[in-house]
């Protein structure tokens with residue numbers, strides 16, 4: 073029924089593509105394109121004989137709009153799923169607009185070079201005006217809303233787990249459980265153990281930038297920013313157990329604060345073990361998390377990119393990671409004049425994911441929703457035009473597909489709340 077171009081072939085892409093190939097009724101043809109074509113060819117080989125989706129591969133540098141345009145023009149997909157890096161969001165959106173195809177991604181735009189003076193000027197203005205200083209924000213992609221509307225196209229922003237499913241959970245809670253939602257706490261727990269002293273579960277550069285940034289939350293109509301890792305809570309996660317979690321800035325807060333009328337507070341917490349935090353602090357203190365190039369023996373090196381080369385490839389963690397993730401949201405609010413609290417969450421087992429697709433649960437919990445969002449756009453079930461986040465659509469078909477494609481969810485109507 074539809075032809076899909078997937079850009080990127082890393083940890084998340086490998087899951088999304090395999091899941092698309094389990095859904096051949098929607099994805100009849102699929103092209104895997106990435107910077108390193110050999111990875112695309114290896115995945116095509118792995119899928120050989122396992123799917124009726126017709127899979128092809130291509131090489132593309134998605135930093136180059138003209139290259140992406142040329143690939144779209146020759147392959148003629150109905151939609152493009154961007155599971156490369158957030159650095160490529162805008163170039164791929166430009167190419168999709170020029171070629172009139174739908175666009176889907178899992179993370180909002182941030183620049184690769186945070187020293188770029190043109191970007192920095194906009195960033196510093198935004199820090200002052202909005203009050204949070206993370207490198208990523210929605211303003212760059214929301215600026216495409218009118219253009220996508222005029223072209224009659226959908227740009228679905230952030231259909232991973234968080235952001236993505238967490239915003240669908242919010243739309244579902246709003247539709248079925250609340251007249252008004254007052255607080256949202258998003259809890260992301262990875263109870264998995266990969267046995268390394270230090271490794272990241274998805275792209276190290278993007279991950280370390282995210283978790284080393286100051287934390288922030290939305291309260292009473294404005295942002296409150298706090299030093300990184302300065303707000304800590306313990307939570308007893310169903311099927312995982314007690315874990316320390318820390319308040320982080322996270323992109324769905326921005327979209328939910330805009331779209332959920334009457335919401336008073338939105339926070340995001342992620343669990344980290346002590347070993348991860350100690351390593352991260354040390355790397356930060358010695359300058360290894362810096363994105364500013366340094367001169368080393370006559371060569372320009374970006375410290376965080378060098379670090380990425382040293383760390384285990386997240387796609388390789390699958391066989392050695394044991395344990396479960398528990399990601400979900402606690403909502404408080406009012407229904408029929410009465411106060412109400414619910415939690416919606418999913419539990420995912422690292423080893424089960426590995427058995428099914430050869431990857432760990434972080435790639436799995438991102439790749440499955442990437443396929444689901446893409447399927448809903450490609451099949452016209454989600455057909456609003458503009459640059460939109462997942463909370464802006466009917467959550468029901470998405471929730472059904474989560475159950476069907478490996479991420480079943482649970483509604484707890486009497487959860488423990490976070491202080």
Ligand SMILES: NC(=O)c1ccc[n+]([C@@H]2O[C@H](COP(=O)([O-])OP(=O)(O)OC[C@H]3O[C@@H](n4cnc5c(N)ncnc54)[C@H](OP(=O)(O)O)[C@@H]3O)[C@@H](O)[C@H]2O)c1
Nearest residue numbers: 080081082083084107108134156179232233234235274275
């Ligand atoms: N929403 C969520 O819940 C969530 C959670 C985790 C991750 N994510 C997002 O998912 C995306 C993928 O993460 P990942 O862990 O899969 O990353 P990854 O393993 O590093 O894979 C990135 C892929 O993109 C390719 N790529 C990078 N630059 C490119 C370019 N200029 N042109 C073409 N291809 C390029 C890479 O190619 P090479 O093989 O040549 O390096 C690689 O195949 C990221 O945007 C991340 O932020 C979202």
